[in-house]
Each structure stands twice: as C-alpha cells, then as structure tokens.
Amino acid sequence: MNAKRLLLSFFILSFLVADAWSSVREVPLDELESTREQRQSTLIILRVIEKYHYKKHHLDDAMSGAILDRYLEALDPNKFFFSKKDIQSFEVYRNYLDDALKSARLDPAFKIFKVFRQRVDERIAHALKLLDQEFDFSADETYRFDRSEMEWVVDAAALEEIWRKKTKSEVLSLRLKDKPEDEIKKTLKERYLGLQRRTRQLGSNDVYQSFINAYTLSLEPHTAFMSPRVAENFDISMRLSLEGIGAVLRNESEYTVVQRTVAGGPAALGGEVHAGDKILGVGQDRDGEIVDVIGWRLQDVVDLIRGSKGSIVRLRLLPEKEGSGGRSSVTTLVRNKIKLEDQAAKKSIVEGLNGMGPVRIGVIDLPAFYRDFRGMSEGEKDFRSTTRDVRKLTGELMDEGIDGLILDLRQNGGGSLVEATELTGLFIPSGPVVQVKNANGELDVEQDPDPALVYGGPLAVLVDRNSASASEIFAGAIQDYRRGIIIGEPTFGKGTVQTLVDLDRFVRKGGDKLGRLRLTMAQFFRVKGGSTQFRGVVPDILYPSVDSSKKHGERGLENALPWAQIKPTAFEIQGLGSLQKYRGQHQKRIENDPGFRYLKDQALLLNEVRERTTVSLVSKTRKTEWKVREERRKAQRNRFLVAIGKKPLSDEDEDKRSDSDQKDDPVAKIALNEAARILSDYIGDKIRSAMVQQ
Template identity: 40%
Template sequence: MFKRFYFVLALGAALACNAAPSKPAKVNGSLNLEPTENQSNAVKAVASLISQYNYKKVALNDSLSLIIYDHFLKSMDEGRVYLLASDIADFDKYKTRFDDDIKSGNLSNVFYMFNVFQKRYSDKINYSLAQLNKEFDFKKNETFAYDREKLPWASQAQLDAYWTQRVKFDLINLQLAKPDEAKNKETLKKRYENLISQNNKLESDDVFQLFMDDFTEAIDPHTNYFNQFNKAQFKLEMSRSLEGIGATLSEKNEYVIIQSLVAGGPADKTHQVNAGDRIVAVAQGKTGEFQDIVGWRTSNAIKLIRGAKGTVVRLKLLPEGKAVSDPTKTVEIVREKIVLNDQRAQKSIQNYQQNGKTVKIGIINIPAFYVDFDAARSGVADYPSTTRDVKLLLDSLKKENVDGIVIDLRTNGGGSLTEAISLTGLFIKDGPVVQVRDTKNEVEVDKDEDPGIAYAGPLAVLVDRFSASASEIFAGAIQDYGRGVILGTQTYGKGTVQTQIDLNRYINSTLGNRINSIVGNVTGRNNATPEIDYGQLNLTIAKFYRISGGSTQHKGVIPDIQFPSSIPLDKYGEDTDPSALPFDVIAKSQYTKVADINTVLPQLSQLHQARMKNSVVYKNLLADIEEYKKKAAENTMMLNIDVLKKQRDEDEQKSFDRNNALRVAMGRPALKKGEAKPKKEDLDALKLEAGQILVDYIGIATDKVAKAHTPAMR
C-alpha cells in the first residue's frame, strides 16, 4: 500500500507556466509547431497510469473525448474572439478522436488545431495594430459586447467589428487615466507588438502542457500533468523556498490572474493583493517604468514578477469584480524568500464586553498545515510544525487566561495530513479523525492516539470557501465530535488524495512493474539524471471521509452558523467543476461525541442574526457582495468616454463612502480622499463576529451551569 506517502496538496500549489527547448519553424509568418516523440510517450504513459490507477474510474472513450475537446477549445479561445465559426466547423471531426489519439500518442490533430488558433490570434493582433491609424469618436454612443464567451462563434466580419471596438475600448481606458491620445496609441502599439513577439516565442511544449491540462482536468480537477519546467515549479512551491512575491498565477481572458496567495508571503502582507486580482502591468524598483502585460503568457509574466530577495516590484492590479474600465491600483511589494517560517501560526487576543464583564477570546490563525520533515529528522529543536506551534500558542493563551479560542482557517488550502490529525488531537482525548478509501475500496481510519488534551475550553473554528483539504479534515472532525462551533461559509470540498509520479522512472522502467515501485517517494532518484525529462503526474489515488461517514469531497464542511461569502461560491469550489468526484457516504467510525452543539445553535443563531440586522458592517458586506454580482453579470458597456467616466466616478465614490462607513462602525476615523489606510489596521469584521458568537456560547453555557446549581424554590 502507498497511503502513508500521501500529502494533502494545498490548493493552487504549482505555478501555471510553461517553457521548453523545442525550436518551431514559421510558415507564412505564423508558427508551425509540431509534437515530439517524447510528448507522444508522455501522453501514452499518463493515459495508462490514469486508466489503471486513478481513483475515479473513467473510460477513455468518445464521451470523454468530447469533454477534452471542449476544454481544449476553451483554453485556446475562452472569449471566442479569435477562432472563426468556419474553424470550429473544421475542428468538428476531432470531437471524438482525442481518446484514440491519446491512447496511440498521436498529437497531430491537437497541434493542427492550435496552429490554426495561432494564425487567427496573429491576424487579430495585426488587425488591431492597423486600427490605431484611424480616428476615434469617444463621444459616440456605441454598445460594446466585450464578453463573447456565451455568444455563438463568429464570422470574419463579426470578429473584425469586435476588434475595431476592442481597440477603441482599450484606448478609452487609457484616455480615462490620462487624456493624451497620441501617447496612448503608442502605448497600445507597444502592447500589441509585445503580444505578437510573445506569440512568436511559443514552443511545442507550451501546446503540449495546455492540452495535457485539458486532458487531466477532464478526469478530475486534481490529477495534473507537469512538464519539465512546471515540475520544477511545483517542487519549488511545495518546498516553500523560492524568492518572489508569494503568489500563484494563472491566465484568464487575456489577463494574468492572482490565483492564490502564500499566507504570510510578501503579497499577502500588503493586505492589498487578493485572489482574483488581474495584473495589468509590472514595474521594477520604486521608479522603474511599468511594462504592460495584458495578453502575456503566465511564464513570461513570472519572469518579471519574480526576483531577488529584498528587491521591489510594483504591480498595477484590477481587482476581481471591477469592470475593466475601472481604474487600477498600484501595489509595491518587497520580494522575499518564501519559506515555511513565514506561514507559521500566530495568535492575538480580542476583548469583548458581556453583562458588564470583559471576556477574552484568543484567536489563532493557521495559514497552512505545515511540517518540516527534514528539520525534524535532523533533530532541529524548534522545527516548523502546525501542531507544535499551535500547542505553544495554546499554552501561552491559557496563561493569559483567555475564556475561549477561535481557530481561523480562512484561505487555508491544506497541507500535511498528519498535521491535520495531530492538530485535532490537541482538542480531543483520542479517537478517529479521518477515513481514507483507496482504489480497492479499502478503508483506513487515521486516529489521534495521544490521550492528552492541550485545550478543553470553548472553541470555534472559522472557515471560508478557500478552506480546503486538511482544513476540512480538521473542521469536519471538530464538528463531528461536537467539540466546537464551526462558523463561516461552505468550504472548498477538496477531499481527494494525490501522489506524485516521476514519469521518467515509469517510462524508463519495465512496463510490467507495479506502480508501488514508482509512486509515493517524490524525492527518490536514480543517480544518473536522464537527458529526457518526461515530466510528472499528480495522480488522484484516494478519497477522504469524515468519521461520521460523509465525504469532504464536493460538499466540503457546512458551518453551524453561516456567514455571507465575499468569495463567489458559484465560481470557486469543487462543486463548480463538472469533473470533480461526487459526494458520497461510507460507514461511520466508532467515536464518542464530546458534546451536542445542536442544543445551543438556535440560540446562538438568533443572537447572531439580531446583531447583523442592524449592523452597518454587515450591511456593507452584503452591499459589496451584491455589487460584485452586478459587475460580474455585465458583459456590455457603452463606448462613450463621458458615460464611462461618470460611471467610474460614481463607483469610486460609492466604494469610498462604504469603506468609511465600515471604519466608523468599527471605531476607526473616516479617511479623507487620497489618504492612505494604516498598514497594520485590522478591519476584519467576520473575525470579530466569530469571537462574539463564541462569547455568546460561553454565556449560554455559564447560564446553564448557574441554573443547574440554583436550588429550586419551595
């Protein structure tokens, strides 16, 4: 069995970027990329491993081919602004061929489709360049459907019309920032020329990685292939030892997107960078000129963003939910070496007033489930470990006489399974924590064997949509035991286990070798480094289940008291991915509940709702969520500079007023226009409310104890 080698992979562990040594030829001014024999061998190996050993048994047939085909089209042209309707009609014959192509290692059809796309892409950017010679009427009322994702594939004439408007749209955005048409046209000219230059640098392995992403995504969201470059990136991310800003990047609709942040990393410390932000431009140092990166490949953007420790990089960001015509914000970040120590658990204390008394609530933020195995094996006394660190924090908080503790797992994407189990053990006597079912349907129950309890007092766990994997194991166990109150929003639902397979070892080994000899030990290497690197496969091999029997997969953990989510639940989470494994139930483990939280939930919920009904903070949060939904639903705009400026100014004022109302409601002074926010200011209203709910819980429990010891009246 290879269960003991698993690591619960955190969400967004690897950077999505590509590079390869192949040298493509040009045909008629466009790239003519061709697959290699190594790629053929790699796709056959991945298909074989998935067919034999993936937890989700999926037949590689015509039905799956259709899904892979749709994913591949979307990856190339999600906005439907490059490929023609006639191209799609031509591609139609490949819809049910990909399954056979993958089995045989034939990538010619994949590369044909991509080469057509590349030609269309080049044509549209050159067309855009030509439009810059025209005069534009910025006062004309003209409706621009900038989001074509749900529209039919278009003809040449329709796309020409789209790109004429798109150039005007790009120009208006620059005009809104600085009304110098000649200079703005030159800026756009450089942007478009840069896109063509990058397009000409694409290589064979870029196409292969793109297709393999779509192939593995059709199987399940967490079975992934990494080419040689991405394999190295994955290991850097997992080792937490690269120098940069501490963010995972991806691409969507011409933008490089902040996919996730490393908790405690440089970007996270600014409190100005968020998952979903679009990076518009990058500048080096405090005074360097901004380089526009709209339309760039992620790998090229990373080269600008990553840099030596101690150096400064500035990013122009367009926050998620903001219209593309809205102004960007500039964030200055000092690059650091991203190491595990930056992500260690931290504590704080929040005081509350109840019935004339001060109630002290300790808050422990756990950004990841981490452990430094190498340091532990080397005998380092204070090696990083979530459980060890939290134990020390608990001891410290008990000495400070806190009345209750909140464990904050928001944005905690997971980490070490063993740490999730041992951390749970700090709050329960002993017993099962999680169940794991493998591909043979054999179930293993992982237990806390230590009868000691580090903290037995009132407990709450705060989660959000980005709490995943190991976070869900911990929160689910605390909920099943009735050990604490779970607060926040439905978690991500990542309840699968992956192992990492070095394809060099698989492909170069005897075909009949058992998979046990190649999985699990990621660091195992032959002494000789092979000249050919086939990449790495992260393969889903098992599934997590709560001790109550339900899976954490797909459904996640549903909080006892739910908060509104600023993270759109319909865009993020396992249940938004059609290829995700389903929720199901197995037999429950044998365990004894500590308490029945359900007896106090109605009262806690009533007190919470009463506070929220008149809370300015809560109303602002709901208003922000509604504003985001409204912006996200928009797909057209008026190409009139006066209309757009008025709309932008109104949105800015509305946001400014709401932020000031929030500050005042939380006892902070209102800011003046242009005044910067204090850097270390904590305006986390949901964290404060989580502490208040725990205060209510303590009060209810105290009342029950008091009543139980009050003599009956005679």
Template identity: 40%
Template structure:
C-alpha cells in the first residue's frame, strides 16, 4: 500500500581522575566476547576513546545545565537507553542476553567515570552478533519460499514493541521473526508486488543489514555508547566522532547541498525531523516530519541501498550528491499503518538559496458587515542573515529583520493595510539576534529574551532601537514546527501584549548548546535555557496560543515534550517590560467568533476529518497477518483517504478522483513537476488569522494604533 500525502558548582570530584585512563581496558565484568563466533569480528575500545570518555564525564558533571552525578541510578538509565538504541523494538536480544548483561550493568557507573569502556563494547558486540543471527534466520526463511507461510490464520503482530519485554529465548524469537517476515511479505503484496519480486527485495534488505553489521568499527560502538550516556542529561547533548566533527551538526549538513532536511537517528531508522524552508524536499512536497527512511537510490543505480540500521552520517553521505542529480528515498510515512507501508520519493538535489528562504508578503481583503479590511500577511520561513555579506560590509546584506522592515513599509505606506498577520508556521528558528531585532520592529525598546546559564547567571537581550516599524494590531501564526527563535519572537509579542498568538502549541525548544572539542571528537552540550521576559521558559512547554487551531502533527512524536529526558519547564523572575494592550476584555468573544466560523467552515471540517483519521491510525497497535483481513483493512484506509482528497477537491471546485489509483497518479505527477501537494490548511488558516484581526478591530478601534498602557515587573504566573 502506498500513502501519498540550575546552578552547578564546579567542585573537585577526584584529582587523580586523569590517571585512571591507564587502567587495563578489559578489566571490568565478565567478558561476553567468547560467545561471538566467526560471523562477526568483535570491536574493542582504544586508549583515545577511553580518554574521551573521561573528558565527556567531566564536562557533563561540571558544565551541563542539569546537575546530576554519575551514580548507579544514572547508570541504570544509560543501560536502558543503550539497549533501546541497539534493540529498541526487542527483536534481536532475548531475556537470556539481558540476564548476561547484569554484571556489566552493576559496574557501569564506575566504568563511565573512569574511562572503562568494556561494558559498553561487550553489550555492543553481543547485539551485533544477534543481529547477524536474525538476518541469517530471515534469509533462511526466504530461501525456503513463501509457500511455507500461512496467510489465512488469525495471527496478529504488534506494531510497536518498544514497551514490551524481550522474548524469553531463541525459540520464541524465531516465532516472532516468522511473524515479521509474514508481515513484510503482506506489505509488499499489498503494494502490488509479485512473490518473486518480494523475495528479491526482502533478501536484498536483510543481506544489506547483515553486511552493514559485518563492517562495524570500534568508533560505531563508542559513539552509540557515549550518546546513550550523554542522552541521560538531555536529548540535545551529543557526542560526535572525529569523522562527524568535521561537520558536527549533521542535521544541518543536508541543508547546504542535498535535499534540505533535518535528520536524526530513531532506533534502526533515520527519521526526518523537519524540512528546511526553500529546500528541494520542501519544494517537492512529499517528504514530511517523522517519515522514516528505508532505502536510498541514486539516479544511475538500478537497485536501492537499504539503510535500516545504518549510522546517521552514512545515510547523510548517501543522500548527499551533485547538485542537479536525483536521489530516491523509500520512506515509511509518519501516518503509515505499519513499517511495511512505504512510498518512494524522487528529490532533485540542490542548494538552499537564501532568496527562497526570504520573508515575503501579500495582502488579503476581507468584507465584514459591509466594511472592507485589508490585512497584510508576512511569511517568515526562517530567521536568516547573510553573515558573509555582513562581514564584508555590504550595506545591502539580507537578513530577516531588514527584509521584514522593508515589507512593513510597503504594507503600511503603499497598501494601507488595517492589520498584520505574521506567519511563523514551520519556522524552525535560526539566528538568535534576528529574533531579537525582529521583536524590536514592534516595540519602542526593551528586553526580548532572557538566557540563563548553568552557573545561574542571567543575560538579558534587548532591543535598543526606539523606532517602531509597525504600531498597529497583529496576529502571529504558529504551529508545532515553530521552534527556538520563532518561540522567542511569539513569546515576546504575547508578553508585550503587542498581538495575539494563534495556532497550535509550538515545539518547545528552549535550550542553548555549545560545542566543546575533545581529544577524540566533539561534545555538543546544553549549557543554557531561554526564558521569556515574563519569566517563563520556552523549554518543553513552548508558546501556548491565545486562540488554538488543531494540527495534523502528532505531538506524541514531534516536539520537545515528546523527547526522553528533555529539560523541564520552569520560570525565573520577570524583567520589566511594557504592556501594550490587554486582550482579556475581548479574548472570549474572539474565541467564540473563531469557533463559529470554524463550525461553518468546510476547510476546517476537512482538517478535523484528517486529524481524526490520523488519530485512529495512531491508535492501531496490532495488524492482522491474515491476507484477506489485511486487504479489507487496506481498502478501508484507501477509501478514507480518497474521501478526504475528494472533499478537498470539492472545496476547490475541482472534479473528484474516480479511484484511489487516480489520486495516486495525480499526486505523483504533481511531485514530478515539483509542485508538491498543495496544502489547503495553510490558505484557510492565514485567512482565519485575517478574520481574527478584523474581529479585533471591530471590537476595539483603539487597536488601530497600539500604545503602551503599563509596565510589567511581576514574576510570571
């Protein structure tokens, strides 16, 4: 089936810490390497890695924002996270293996403090051997042909095994893998593949995974182990190997030349976090957040390369390529019913051009009770600045603030707009100083954001320019993908009472990282947190809109509060700031009017149908291994998707699709023409932002030019 669409006091822990690296590297725990036979060559730690382990331990204890000790309790978390990384779906190890690991777990705290890497390497080697055994078992089943499998039973398979126990022994694991193979075969059959093609595709997949394991190096084990360690502080603290340190931010490397996507590891998969505005993937329109990459194919290759189980940097290297060439990604869509449901996406590689990320404007005209309102809309895809041109003294260098100031002058002086909508949906952030300067376009002057470091010192960034580019009313549109600098801007506008925030709860990325060099690689470590001028942090909670609009995005999978061990929300003292308008007297009426419009809006009803459909799919925990039942289930899904697609076409005055296949063909054609899938949600939500603006003007004409009313000094509530 294809789917389209704290203060930390620096204190001495051990003055002899630096000498402990010379202890024997294999001196902890009972060695498990003896269980590893010729199929896999066990990897071993190096002296350089042991020294790096000690440096990482020091940095985490003495400079991270979160103050915690390396003790047995933390070691238990490292152990669990490490196993989650290596076998998150509980499909390789057994309970027997877990029992074998217990002596290593008991000594892990001391080992992490002193650079004794053997516990992590022993576990890593055992898992790699188990993966090879599973691949051999799967390939053996395929060699025997598909006729051996029963597709008429009432068997089911659990889609997400991350919360289950490991199987008790190899026999139970064999039964599980028999189900996994049947599920994979069914998925291919429902995609229209014949049995011979299915055997070829699955054989290639499992052989690729097996080959990848046989090529594992010491650095693979060390990086996995250290990231399980650093991740117990927070999800944004990471270790980068020397190879990755050449471009430590792998997430952003694809935005330079490639497809323009931010990626991260997610168990065996590489997952899309977000798309870079103006990038090839965003323009193409089919790849989306939370999609998981299964394979990568170059345009001159006949067969794709399966990348399940690959390191993130290796997947990045495959996706990168010459500008103008095409790469094909096979992905499991975020809304897929199970991991066997994939789609192929062709993306032409290119550079992300600054002008394609630039702020832009338009004017929408609304007629309300015989009166016309002109609403200016400024779309800001990211917070950008041409640093090179700035350093060279170019007086015309591009930046978010400079571009928005120019757009505001045109909207105010030439187009005479009555109100303003600033669209920050899908804006993942960018240059912090641009967020600070952009706030300054809408206030006289004053603080914009507070930054609290690990030593409890608070720095306040402020707008020092008393000039105001827009003093009229405004609405800021946000969604779950609005993060970091976007949250700083939206939070400041909300705290100052300069406008209303409309949309869905933002991402909640309110931490600041620094990169520190080690003797071997680098450590990206969280050292600060952002706080609003009202004192509340943007971390974890993000910005809560004044008027909420539901979103398709699954907040259980995307957002800071969906990440393990994300730093919590907290608050500090507010800093004095001006309050321009008190919306409390009209907010209830604004919400009522908004709700009435949405009750009558076909676009909103359609959006709600999509949200309900996706929510139902997410609730599906088991799928049938009965082929007839599975086909019926697929037909139901396809019917729901076709109904929603045709409802959208009806709203646009277009002819409905006659079949699901016709819908797929149309969407593939749209993608091939680089149009992407049109997103009607964007248009009607922008329009709704304009209506909310018109409501504000109707309810209080004083908003035509907002002036300061008081100064806020109290602590945030």
C-alpha cells in the first residue's frame, strides 16, 4: 500500500465514512448542492488556518492543483471509476479552486462528485453482467489490484477490462475458499450493489467534507475537518474508545484494515488480530452468518463489530502476510471493556542469558502514556498514571536487586504530554524535557516538575518504528541528556501538536452547528534543538531493519512537516560516554544470532507481499503461491525454534499468536533480550572500571 493512498484513505475517507454516509436513503442528484452552513464553514476554516496553523502557506494556483488531485484521489483512490477523459474534463478547475474556496464557491466539488456517482453506476452495471459469464481460470492472466500509482486509463472500454479482471479475481478468491458457485455470485452481487447503494446515499455534507479535507491535506497530514455529525460521533467514540474488541480501524480503498490493536484488549490478547490485517467479514455469536463487508463504509463495519461486554464476534481476516488474494481465516473474540490497568506498565526481570553473567536487568513494559484525568479531576489521591506506576515498579525492581533498567516503549503510540514530561523527571535530576513552538513562533519549555531522582543507575530505552509522540519526547530527552542508551529502530516521527477547534465559536450565539477543525498548531523540539518530527528518534544502537524507514511513519506521509531545528535550551548532560564499543559488540553478536536472522527473513517475506501489486488469475498458480509462501514462513519459524532448543511446530499446532504483540512469545523476546545484553555490556564495564579505581 503506497503512502499517498494510505494517507488519503485514512485522513479523508475515514472521516467521510464515519458520518454514516449521510443517511439510509438514496440522495437525489438535485439535492447534491452546497449549503449556507458549508459556505460559512469554508470561510471560517480558511481564516482559522491562516491565523493559527503551524505551517504558513499560500492558497494559490499551485495549491489549487494539489487540492484537485487529492479530491479526485479521495473519490477514486484505486482508479476504478474515472477515465482519463473524465480527468481532462476536470482540468478547468485546476487553477480555479483557490479562488473558489476564498469566496466559498463549492460548485466544482459537487459537479465532480455527480460525475463520480454516474461512473459508479456504470461500472457496477457492467460488473453485475460479468457475474453471469464463465471465467477461464487456466488462461495466463494477472490482475493489478493496486492501481494507486498507475495513470488514469484512457476510456470506459479500458475500465471495463479492469473490472473484468477485478471480478474474475474476486470470483477466484471465493472459489479457493471452497464457496459454492451460487453463493459466490450472491456474495459478489451484494458486494457490488452495496457499493452502489452506499455511494448513492452520500449527501451534501459528505461531498463537502471530502472536498474541504482535500484542501487541509494539501497543507499537512494531520489537519482535517469534521462535520457536525462526525464531531458528534467522535465524542461518542472517545467515550466508548475502550469498549469492544480493542482495535483501531481505518478505511483503505474497499477494505476495513486494522491500524493497531489496543494493549489489554481482546484483539491484542487473542494474538490473532494484527496491524495491517484486512477485515473481510463479521459474524455474531459462535454460529451466526459471517457477513461480507468488503466495500462497506467504516462506520457500518464498526457497528457490526461493536457489541455488549461478554458477547461474541467473529472476524474473517486476510492477514497482511498473506497479501491480496491470499488465504483468510476466522478468529473468535469475546467483547470486553478495556480497563486502565490492562494498559498499565508492567515489570519483569531478564537474567541468565548467554554472556550476561550474574547481571539482572529490570524491564518495565510501557504500552501507553496514560493518566486517569477523571480520577484526578474528582480529587482521587491515588489516581492511576504512567509516572506513578513506573515510580512504584522501579522501586520494586530496585528492591529485587537489579543492576540496570530497560524501559520498553515498543508499539507505544504516545498519550499524555504531562506524563512524558514527568516520567523523564524520574531519571534526570532536573531540567527541561521538551520545547513546544507554536504558529506565532512563541516557545514554551516543559520542565521536570520534581527535582527528585528516582533512579540514577544504568538505563536503556527500547523503541521501534511504532513508538510515537510522547514516546519520542521521552526517548529524545533521555538521549539528549546522555542519560541512557536508546536501542532499536528509528521511531515514528510524529512531532506535531493538534487541537480541536469548534467552528461555532466564530459565529454569533445561536448560530448553526458548523463542525470542528482538527488543527496542527505547534511542533515539539528536543532540548538540543532538533525536532522529533519526520526523522523521529534515531537510536544510539540500531537494530537491523529490512523495511525502508522512508516508507514508515511520518516519513511515508505526503506533505508531512519536515524536520527542523531551533536553538538548544540549557540543560546538564549526564555523561553516558562513548557507545562505539557496545555497537561493535552488538553487531558481532547478532551476525550469527538465530533470532535476528529469523526477524530478517520474516521481514523480507513480508516486504515481498507488501511490494506486490498484482495477483495471478490462474487458479493453480495462486494455490501454488499460497503453499510456497506458507512453507517458507513455517520453515523460517521452525528453524528459529530449533536453534533456541524448542520443538518445531506441526501444521496442527501452528502458533497463531502475534510475533510482536505477545511478549511472552520467544520471537517477541529477541529484541528485548539483545537490549538486555547491550545494557549488560555497559554495566560490566562500569563494574570493572569501579574495581580498578578501588
């Protein structure tokens, strides 16, 4: 999935579908016109962005062209509906949309959408006819399922050929799942008619929201408009965010995709739902029919998955590792409420590894930067927070006689800035933690609020590509202070600050509900002056990674704000010393390490799947590809298990638990154990140095 398409799908379409696509009725074409409220919102949005957005810009002809391109991509991200002839007809707007927005003339957006709706009707009518044909699955053909980087095809005839292969591929996928022919036709007919129906249900607010977000995305990835209905759903979702299966979902073309699982939730605990997996179907209870949800709007899929605590939901998943057209599987989950303690920090001790000697390394696994704001506001003295929990766990580990401490921030997507600041304060005597610069250039410096040093011993911080925001603030401060060793992969690179702006506040009391604007209004800077934005935090000791860092995190998002630098603020470096020796020891150790070899092999295999944009339409070939890929995966896993003295897995007991989410899995311990060895190397030198001085 290329970054541009993912960006558009997530930041435009996810908002669009969350609005329930306006209604349950088909909207007549003559109702697809801009409203007074939308025109009013447009003028306010432009004014707010001009005054408060962190990035200064010019709404000119160049941006007008970018807005047009993004709007077309938002409507048709995979180029299934518009032809080059359609696109050429829209070129009259390329240098016009900037002026249209300034005067709140929204007609171009609605005219383009009406053409889109007509093209959807035409393509669906053609696809339904194709279902009555017989396909030859021995003919040597391939289908390009990812067309996001392709040119728009010339005409309707070329689009019909694309749909012939698309329909053929979907028929083949269902055949390989052993579905009867009549059920295959029924499933695909419902899928295509559902797409047509949902498109016809899109109303004026949906069209407006998609168009105005084409403008906001032309600024940077995190600014977006929420219509009144979406803003209302957002409030509800925030109150219910920890209910259900514990998975964050996004729209990606015609699929609902798992963006991440929430620590402590049924999806993460079950170990069979992973980031990148596509949800193909949803069933209720243990024996309810699994409903095909390909092509559904996000909110409808969420409504099917959401349910009361203790009830059962079944998901048909296409794992990311299978690729498009791969084999799906069904997982059963019991819905539950995710409690704060399920996401709380947890401790463990690593000892007895080869080469560690008697050294004991304490580990605190921190999945999020949490704070019980409700408990705090209600005056509870013992409200839960990251800093309070880590302080307690650190004390317990010190009582247990640890020689060093690792904070594990892998998969930690961030959370409370206050907690990131206070947590840093546990490990430094005092001083600044992060600088925050707003759109006016004003600078605030967040300081360690408590001069007490809770732990001053050897420290390491383990991060990966999904460590973001507050995690990067903490890791960046520890690195700048030279207080601990940062180990792992370059982090996500999310170094900007967003706020929700209620547009109603800009009109007289009693005005219409105009929605909200999620606005990027500030940027984080480390105490040494560099930003966490875009580059993220680059570890002192890097783990080998097959994936290109340019394709992940902020670096993979179009229009992401660039890395920047300001003046450093005054702080006292702690003096960690040179780490070159430990880098060398790490490199030598992992050259023949079966765990890191396994991670590399798995990453290479996953990259092959991700980079693929076509699938074979030959039944025998696709079956063979499945078999070869699965045999490679199992062979790699078993080679690793045997190397560490464990029994290889048979086909019957193939472990389905996540390699990354289940931290008791031997694969998940590869990175942590090496971090413990690195810190042990450092501790050993400190001990020897102290003995010499004596």
